[in-house]
Amino acid sequence: MSDNNSGWGWFAASDKTALEGDQGLALSFARCFRGTDGVRVLRHLRALTLEQSMGPAASDAMLRHIEGQRQLVTHILGLIERGRGNTRLEKEDE
Numbered sequence: 586m587s588d589n590n591s592g593w594g595w596f597a598a599s600d601k602t603a604l605e606g607d608q609g610l611a612l613s614f615a616r617c618f619r620g621t622d623g624v625r626v627l628r629h630l631r632a633l634t635l636e637q638s639m640g641p642a643a644s645d646a647m648l649r650h651i652e653g654q655r656q657l658v659t660h661i662l663g664l665i666e667r668g669r670g671n672t673r674l675e676k677e678d679e
Contacts, residue, residue, distance in 0.1 A: 608668075614661065615668025627662070634658045 618627055634654045639647060 611668035614664040
């Protein structure tokens with residue numbers, strides 16, 4: 586059974602190669618969050634997601650929800666860093 590038929594075909598669309606192709610998007614994110622307002626928004630997003638810890642009574646659904654939020658904020662931060670040129674993308678040979 587091929588990957589497309591096993592239900593995992595959608596996951597391949599967000600692999601590293603696909604993300605590397607759009608440097609323009611990374612530049613847009615860097616420009617969007619470059620000023621004092623952008624810094625303030627990023628600080629708020631970090632406080633809501635990356636800096637928040639869930640207690641032992643957190644449900645499975647809540648843990649999944651916060652992890653999704655964390656992934657999104659981490660993705661945004663990565664795009665900003667790429668747009669600023671702080672992260673060098675490695676290209677694979679062959």
